[in-house]
Amino acid sequence: MPETSSRTAPPTLRWVGDALTGTLELLDQTRLPGEVVTLTCRTDDDVFGAIRRLSVRGAPAIGVSAAYGLVLGVQQALAPAPGPLSGGRAEFDAALAASAEKLAASRPTAVNLFWALARCRRALSAEPDLAPADALARLLAEAREIEAEDRAMCAAIGRHGADLLPEFPPPGDGPDGELGLLTHCNAGGLATAGDGTALAVLFEAHRRATEAGRRVRTYADETRPLLQGARLTAWELTRRGVPTTVLCDSAAASLLATGRVHAVVTGADRVAANGDAANKIGTFPLAVLAHRFNVPFYIAAPTSTFDRDLASGDEIPIEQRDAAEVLNYGDLRTAADGAEAYNPAFDVTPANLITALVTERGVIPSPTTAAVGAHLAGA
Template structure:
């Protein structure tokens, strides 16, 4: 995949540059961050989004705090409050804690976190590709823009197409923020993968016609029993796959597993602005002042999952046994996640 990375760090300028994903695919605008608070604002306002990319951004936010002379404890607090659901944010900040007060060590650790993202996603892409064939449907955005690496679910799709296994991709538009329409479609164009954009409510129709051979999605936080939170609409896809007998796979680095959670019922679900539902790119699509709900994520129960694609391989039920084994087998520091 041709990678359009969501950030770059300029050590000379002491600046983290974020590619403004709110403006893609129409404009390529880079937003400078020179403090932890500016990095946190970039996360909160969805200049950068996607669980692994949020984690890397948070790590560099702590680097900025050191370079600008901020109190690291306050910088950590501000970053932790930027978004609540993606566990990679808290994982990265825990990784940075031992290096508070040491700018060089802080920068080295942030680089290490980013490099780990790239290594794990290469493995995820290979393991996931082996599961996919024919026509695949995906939801939201899980490519390089969401991760800073090679992508999780979308990385597997692109690799499967490269191997001649996947012939076509159905791209959910992913209302209300349209990550599928704006970002996944954009990345698949760059990768040269045949794809078709569909509205979220078309999935059942496609499945009933035998036009979907598998569904693979990303993950923002997973409990140790396999329940997981992902972009709103994921749960519905899992239910549809279960009904139609279609394999359903979440793809994720093991750093997205929260070892403190035994089930998905305790995963915090972010509630975002109603304006993101009642407007599209600032254009109203509902009567002025009409109330709207916007839970940004939903939780898919583990019994609807065929297998979990990780850098350690594909995990199968019972997940409350296979997930802890995978974490213990080599995840190491990735198993240590702070309370959110």
């Protein structure tokens, strides 16, 4: 059952308990910023629903949640009531496969989902002699490791990305000499287990500027139709004391034309082998605008978000979401009766519009297939 609290916000996700009886707690992002609500997931169906309705979102957070969802799926199948696991290792493996198949169907674009599920299954297939109880504990350990790696990844991306930014804007640029950074959608702690990807860069830039007695101004596109920028990114930034201005997506060109933005930084949900990157709808036109106004356009994403099986962004599956998200505002119909909606959740930014890709390993300037391959070698 959801629990509402006005206290300090809980973490985006948290496993509570042991492998046999534990649960996954998720911060319900559909209720932010008005309410801070924690969802307790006891089954993989609960995790599936949370991913599908965007209670948990952002490629890394989806991957971590899915890994924990596998633990719940095996619990549900082999220990439906308190007590020891039923069945043997064959039953365990069958339950794991069924849960992975279910969770994989929750969203099609974020590759971290499939990466985390495959990694957990590989970890268990490498130890076929483990008894079910030990195998379940091993599965939980792998999920915890994925979460810990995600936190470290966020910190590294923040450092590498901030290194790309000017310490101070050129003389006369920006109000009061502010360093202006524009982002789209939400790629912060709400989208990961740590400080985020794109927002980790902004947080680190703010920290460095503050230490130097300077100021960073962040600009957050509202990100229609679900307003992840206005609701989530602005919530995260303001809670951390980062000066934040929200703008309509359609105002980005006017803002860039003023010269107040010195870099655009976004996240990604899948990056193809050639560096083409899928991110929230509206990212592609923002990259076009950044190119037009000669503003660097950076994408921050972990190596787990790269899909080397896809040669280019043309092969990235794009999720199509419910028309009501565009035609309605909540329960209020805002579009004319009879109108239809075009509602892709993501678009693909071509690599030739990306100044650099930033990962936990470092920076890929002017990404190409060769450069991406060299960067990921051994990953």
